[in-house]
Amino acid sequence: MDILVYGYGKMASAMVEGWLRAGMDPARIIAFNPREKEVAEGVTLTTEVPERHFDAVLLGFKPHMLGDIAPEMQPCIGPETVVLSILAGLELDTIASAFPEAGGWVRFMPNLAVALGKSPNLLAARGLSDGQREDVTRLADMLGSAEWLGGEEHFDLATALSGSGPAFVYRFIDALSAAGQQLGLEQGLSDRLALGMVEGAVSLAAEAPYSPGELADRVASPGGMTREGMNVLDDDKALEKLLVSMLKATADKGSELAAKARGEG
CATH class of the missing domain: 1.10.3730.10 (ProC C-terminal domain-like)
Known part of the structure; x- marks a missing residue:
């Protein structure tokens, strides 16, 4: 999958580190950050929003910034794009409303042990095809383990246990x-x-x-x-x-x- 990491904070950068540690080709990862920032070797950093669609877009900014940032992200989102949200507390309804053109939406809650490939990664999704679900599972397993929840009812509680x-x-x-x-x-x-x-x-x-x-x-x-x-x-x-x-x-x-x-x- 070609992945855009939108916002290169501590958690997002730890996930990239974990994916590379697990063998992902760094050329598949584009990191957007509004300011210059050191990124993992082989990963491309851009300070301009890419004008193309990606297979997956990882939301790596602060949750309260979604309303301001979502409009400028739309050129990166297409019907084949899976939006991966690590934004604490934001439900699938909110993510889907912000990116209505996407092909699927996933709440993806890791912890910082992703950098070592040792994080249980909570997952809840909407709109995924079987192939996309397999791709997301593979991405999560590269960082530790994929832990799919049946719905969002207990997502915050599971996040409290595993993410926090x-x-x-x-x-x-x-x-x-x-x-x-x-x-x-x-x-x-x-x-x-x-x-x-x-x-x-x-x-x-x-x-x-x-x-x-x-x-x-x-x-x-x-x-x-x-x-x-x-x-x-x-x-x-x-x-x-x-x-x-x-x-x-x-x-x-x-x-x-x-x-x-x-x-x-």
Whole structure:
């Protein structure tokens, strides 16, 4: 597929990096950005909106900019074009209304691990042919895994878990190190221990034949040190309740952004 990346921010550039890492020909990618910007080797950067249609157009700008930018993008959109939106909170109705000439519309929500080919990529679509759906699946699989949702009902919630999730994990690592420091560990040591522990634990969870819950119980022997710490997290489902509140607040923000895009707020 010939792909136009419209807006070369952090997420869009990470996706390009992931596609190239997976073997995509960089000559297939055109990156538009209003100002000069460093792009991956072999990728063409332009500061002028291309006057031709593309197989796929990736929307890589801020969600609130859609209304201003969509009109100037129309020369890039044709009946064969699939619009890929990574714009948080914007529903398919909004994307389709902005690009009515497109042949299909996809909400595509990755996280920054796309650069390493390790992101679960949420997908919901409208108007795709079987071939286009296969193409989109292939693009998502090159960045980690394609996770098709049946509809948009839970897209914001899934985005909160998968798309926003890395930030929550990073905050946990930081907090774990901070806790170690408050109890007496030197900062550098505490930082290394927290990060290295999480890296190893995640790698093991990805390869183990056990669920994360089962792994936790295998680590925590009855009456031992680990179990004592887990009792703090498990008491009255304290950790689970905290994370429910966290995901709900994140998903609700997505709904709020969607309402604003529809002019309801």
